Amino acid sequence: LQSSVSEIVERIAVFPRTLRNIGQKVDSMAHNISEPRYRDILNGLLSLYDLIGQLAKSAETLSEGDDSEGRHIKNYRTIRTQIFQMLTSNGFTEIEAVGNFDPELHCAVESVSVSDEEKHNVILEVVRSGFKTESHILRYADVKVGKYSHESKDSSEEEVPPPPVD
Numbered sequence: 001l002q003s004s005v006s007e008i009v010e011r012i013a014v015f016p017r018t019l020r021n022i023g024q025k026v027d028s029m030a031h032n033i034s035e036p037r038y039r040d041i042l043n044g045l046l047s048l049y050d051l052i053g054q055l056a057k058s059a060e061t062l063s064e065g066d067d068s069e070g071r072h073i074k075n076y077r078t079i080r081t082q083i084f085q086m087l088t089s090n091g092f093t094e095i096e097a098v099g100n101f102d103p104e105l106h107c108a109v110e111s112v113s114v115s116d117e118e119k120h121n122v123i124l125e126v127v128r129s130g131f132k133t134e135s136h137i138l139r140y141a142d143v144k145v146g147k148y149s150h151e152s153k154d155s156s157e158e159e160v161p162p163p164p165v166d
Contacts, residue, residue, distance in 0.1 A: 042092075042138055045083060050128055052080040087131060095130035097123050097141040105130065107140040111147040120148035 056076035084094075095105050101121050109127050114120065123143045130141030 039138070045087070046131065046139055049080060049083045049087075052076050052083070056080065091133050092131045092138065093133075095132055095137075095141040097126045097130065097143050099123065101143065101145045105132070105137070105141060106143045106145075108145045109142045110144045112144050114146040114148050116146075117148045119146035122146045 053076075056073050088094075097106060099122065101108060101123055106123065107130075112124055114122075114124075122145065124146050125144040126141060127144060128139075128142040131138045
């Protein structure tokens with residue numbers, strides 16, 4: 001019994017060191033993401049991801065019934081999906097860009113006047129996806145954000161014609 005208790009105590013004593021080692025490895029990985037060379041590689045990969053998405057969109061508008069263009073669109077989407085899966089399997093997640101604008105996750109690239117006060121500071125469109133890890137933002141999501149003002153409401157209301165001149 002004495003030896004069993006000693007063995008358990010020894011194992012418990014090792015546990016904090018193991019946790020510390022795991023924490024150091026995670027910190028090291030997070031540090032690597034912030035190194036310029038890794039960031040450059042990942043940003044290049046994200047640029048490729050964006051370009052393929054743009055190619056797929058432009059091919060859709062040009063294809064209208066052309067079967068060969070349809071195959072190209074499918075290929076673009078497949079490549080984009082593979083890049084996305086590679087990013088997510090390596091700990092990156094796409095930043096959710098719906099609902100209210102959050103300056104810690106989103107970058108407002110355009111303010112759009114809205115007549116509905118409830119759409120003020122609400123994301124209207126995602127221009128470019130953002131990605132993050134648990135501890136780092138790799139790229140902010142570029143978004144268009146609604147901006148309400150009394151002027152935009154006034155301009156959206158029916159204009160009253162000027163009084164007739166006698």
